[in-house]
Amino acid sequence: MRIIEKRFRGSIACRVLSYPIAYGIVKLLLEKRKMDLGQIAANVKRSKSAVCFHLTKLRLANIVRYEHKGKLTTYWIKYPSEVRRVLIACEQLADRISKRLNVDF
Numbered sequence: 055m056r057i058i059e060k061r062f063r064g065s066i067a068c069r070v071l072s073y074p075i076a077y078g079i080v081k082l083l084l085e086k087r088k089m090d091l092g093q094i095a096a097n098v099k100r101s102k103s104a105v106c107f108h109l110t111k112l113r114l115a116n117i118v119r120y121e122h123k124g125k126l127t128t129y130w131i132k133y134p135s136e137v138r139r140v141l142i143a144c145e146q147l148a149d150r151i152s153k154r155l156n157v158d159f
Contacts, residue, residue, distance in 0.1 A: 063116075070115040071140070075100055076108040080117065080131065084138055088130045 071077055078098045083089060089097075095105040109129060112118035119132045131137050 066115045067117060067140075070108075070111045070117065071144070073108060073111075075104060076112055077141075079105065079108055079112065080137060081141060083118065083129060083131045084134055084141070088128050090126050090128055094129065 071080065075098060079094055082094060082097050086093075086097075091102055091105060091109070094109070095102045098105060109118060109120075113120060116132055117137060118129050120127050120129045
């Protein structure tokens with residue numbers, strides 16, 4: 055895979071995770087492993103249509119996988135250990151930025 059394509063895929067993943075709802079969905083799926091749309095919507099306290107929008111983006115970014123069983127669609131994280139490390143890094147960076155803001159302002 056060319057470097058430019060890797061950077062593009064990385065930027066897509068970061069862009070999708072920049073939405074608080076998508077970020078919350080990913081954290082929830084990391085914790086619960088597999089959930090359906092109704093369960094996810096109830097846990098993140100958003101409408102099914104809003105959750106479905108973000109799940110579609112997460113699927114297109116290859117972060118989330120899904121499986122249809124009859125009328126039920128189940129979602130889970132495709133690469134849980136890598137995604138978990140990304141979220142930990144994001145949270146560490148946010149903590150560092152917050153500490154720096156207290157010093158600067």
